[in-house]
Amino acid sequence: MIALENVTKRYGGQPVVDDVSITFGGEGVTALIGPNGAGKSTLFGLVGRLLSPDAGRVTVDGMDVASTPSSELAKVLAVLRQDNHVAARLTVHDLVEFGRFPHSRGRLTVHDREHIESAIGYLELGPYRDRFLDELSGGQRQRAFVAMVLAQDTEYVLLDEPLNNLDLRHMTEIMRLVRRMADELGKRVVIVLHDINFAASYADRIVAMRDGVVVADAPAREVMRPDVLAAVYDTPVDVREIDGKPVALYYG
Amino acid sequence: MTALATPSTSTSTPVRPRRAWVGVLIGVLLVALALTGLFVGASDVTPGSLASGGADGDAAFLLVASRIPRTLAAVLVGASLGIAGLIMQMLVRNKFVEPGTTGVSEFATLGMLVTIVFLPGLAVVGKMAVAAVFGLFGTWVFLRVVRIVPVRQLVLVPLVGIMLGGVVGAVTTFFAYRLDLLQSLGQWSQGSFATVMQGRYEFLWIAGLMVGVAWFAADRFSVIGLGEEFATNLGLDYRRVVAVGMVIIAVITAAVLVTAGMVPFLGLVVPNVVSLIIGDNVRRAIPWVAGLGAVFVLACDLIARVVRFPYEIPLSVIVGIVGAALFLWLLLRRRSRAH
Ligand SMILES: Nc1ncnc2c1ncn2[C@@H]1O[C@H](COP(=O)(O)OP(=O)(O)O)[C@@H](O)[C@H]1O
Numbered sequence: 001m002i003a004l005e006n007v008t009k010r011y012g013g014q015p016v017v018d019d020v021s022i023t024f025g026g027e028g029v030t031a032l033i034g035p036n037g038a039g040k041s042t043l044f045g046l047v048g049r050l051l052s053p054d055a056g057r058v059t060v061d062g063m064d065v066a067s068t069p070s071s072e073l074a075k076v077l078a079v080l081r082q083d084n085h086v087a088a089r090l091t092v093h094d095l096v097e098f099g100r101f102p103h104s105r106g107r108l109t110v111h112d113r114e115h116i117e118s119a120i121g122y123l124e125l126g127p128y129r130d131r132f133l134d135e136l137s138g139g140q141r142q143r144a145f146v147a148m149v150l151a152q153d154t155e156y157v158l159l160d161e162p163l164n165n166l167d168l169r170h171m172t173e174i175m176r177l178v179r180r181m182a183d184e185l186g187k188r189v190v191i192v193l194h195d196i197n198f199a200a201s202y203a204d205r206i207v208a209m210r211d212g213v214v215v216a217d218a219p220a221r222e223v224m225r226p227d228v229l230a231a232v233y234d235t236p237v238d239v240r241e242i243d244g245k246p247v248a249l250y251y252g
Numbered sequence: 253m254t255a256l257a258t259p260s261t262s263t264s265t266p267v268r269p270r271r272a273w274v275g276v277l278i279g280v281l282l283v284a285l286a287l288t289g290l291f292v293g294a295s296d297v298t299p300g301s302l303a304s305g306g307a308d309g310d311a312a313f314l315l316v317a318s319r320i321p322r323t324l325a326a327v328l329v330g331a332s333l334g335i336a337g338l339i340m341q342m343l344v345r346n347k348f349v350e351p352g353t354t355g356v357s358e359f360a361t362l363g364m365l366v367t368i369v370f371l372p373g374l375a376v377v378g379k380m381a382v383a384a385v386f387g388l389f390g391t392w393v394f395l396r397v398v399r400i401v402p403v404r405q406l407v408l409v410p411l412v413g414i415m416l417g418g419v420v421g422a423v424t425t426f427f428a429y430r431l432d433l434l435q436s437l438g439q440w441s442q443g444s445f446a447t448v449m450q451g452r453y454e455f456l457w458i459a460g461l462m463v464g465v466a467w468f469a470a471d472r473f474s475v476i477g478l479g480e481e482f483a484t485n486l487g488l489d490y491r492r493v494v495a496v497g498m499v500i501i502a503v504i505t506a507a508v509l510v511t512a513g514m515v516p517f518l519g520l521v522v523p524n525v526v527s528l529i530i531g532d533n534v535r536r537a538i539p540w541v542a543g544l545g546a547v548f549v550l551a552c553d554l555i556a557r558v559v560r561f562p563y564e565i566p567l568s569v570i571v572g573i574v575g576a577a578l579f580l581w582l583l584l585r586r587r588s589r590a591h
Pocket residue numbers: 011016034035036037038039040041042043
């Protein structure tokens with residue numbers, strides 16, 4: 001279980017995450033939604049020990065992220081940040097291989113190689129495995145990063161807007177993969193999404209943030225209501241039922 | 253199934269050629285240049301003179317006392333400076349840095365000057381240690397500056413370093429001038445193997461050892477090259493690996509400085525050429541960078557010895573010309589590749 005207890009993070013006196021208490025890990029897939037600047041990425045940074053909170057405590061399976069050795073946390077928690085720029089000329093295979101680092105510490109076993117192969121297979125990166133990252137399209141590169149996180153094989157996986165840069169087919173594919181990670185591999189995935197319809201159809205639970213606080217936290221269907229969504233995004237959102245599923249309309 | 257829905261699963265691109273032949277070429281060149289270097293110089297050392305003179309002959313003495321040390325020194329300097337550049341590029345995440353473009357060499361030189369002024373009786377190993385400590389400080393200063401001053405453009409990062417080096421270099425020159433030590437200063441700033449002989453190059457093995465350390469920790473440096481966020485996520489102690497890298501860079505810089513002097517551009521050019529061929533995975537790149545760096549210095553040293561035969565011109569002149577040309581080529585190539 002990932003638990004945040006009264007966590008606050010301020011930038012220049014301004015709270016960006018404001019006294020948040022929440023747990024993740026009860027459900028397979030949790031979608032984290034909210035407008036730009038709501039504090040979603042900051043929240044991930046706090047859980048992923050990239051930022052230290054000004055107040056409060058973050059634990060993963062009872063381990064305080066501030067004091068637990070990073071190498072231990074890396075075996076149970078993987079975080080993919082929102083904007084990833086890798087300057088080094090690495091191949092897709094290199095990158096996915098580094099995902100095994102917490103387990104292998106650089107000495108790959110047969111077991112590690114299996115994880116690498118299956119992650120490459122899952123994300124259909126086989127044809128590009130020997131390409132350098134700077135020779136890929138934005139979407140292919142994004143999939144390579146997801147494959148890296150998948151190879152890390154942790155119980156908790158945090159993905160910050162992984163659908164950026166992806167075309168419709170690959171967006172759907174990543175969401176299906178996320179679903180399978182939860183259902184078949186027993187992982188607990190928290191995923192930041194902007195398309196609330198993806199959130200509604202793939203997530204078990206939706207957490208909505210705004211101005212650094214959690215404003216909604218409920219099973220997906222309960223968050224998919226015009227009044228809730230309008231309050232989160234500060235813009236009118238219509239919700240219709242299509243084939244028994246709630247679909248948000250926000251193009252008008 | 254409809255005729256339409258045949259997903260193109262067989263769009264496999266040809267697998268990247270492993271470029272193994274370039275590696276073989278580097279190996280062959282390394283051996284060939286090293287052997288040639290043994291037999292080139294003002295005095296006559298040839299397989300013939302060695303055979304006729306026997307183990308006690310002049311030729312054999314020259315070979316053991318001067319030519320072999322010189323060749324080994326060139327190999328160690330080339331290999332280790334290449335690695336210092338590679339590691340620095342991973343730490344800074346910028347392809348344009350090396351000890352010479354970040355002020356590290358200048359700080360180490362200042363350290364040398366300090367030993368001459370305050371600790372004149374110090375053994376060479378002590379001088380090297382002081383130079384290494386100054387170099388370490390220089391690396392730290394550079395990393396701080398790059399962190400504090402957010403430099404957007406990649407090419408501006410080494411400019412900051414060169415400015416830093418310029419300031420430190422000016423301070424060093426000022427004191428050297430006041431203390432009448434400009435001549436010593438000139439010696440270090442001009443790389444040369446002319447004075448390398450048995451008993452005066454062995455500190456370079458410490459630089460060689462650092463190459464070993466870098467190789468051992470290669471994957472850690474690759475991960476560091478992905479950035480602090482990736483490194484932390486993968487459970488790496490970012491600061492510790494950076495600290496190890498800084499020590500590697502400083503020790504190599506200092507060891508090369510006390511034995512051969514400054515050798516510009518190498519740490520920049522060699523890793524970049526290797527990066528173009530096989531990429532930046534440090535474990536893969538290290539043997540290539542070390543090999544190509546050694547070839548580079550061996551070749552430049554040979555040219556320095558034969559251009560005005562029987563006189564020598566400073567190695568740094570040749571390295572500067574060849575290195576600058578390669579550097580320009582890399583810059584232009586990058587420009588044309590960028591989108
Ligand atoms: N390093 C920083 N310094 C100052 N302000 C920051 C920093 N990082 C984020 N912020 C601010 O914190 C707020 C939340 O940012 P973020 O967590 O990235 O939002 P989200 O991911 O929900 O779009 C934003 O207003 C942003 O400007």
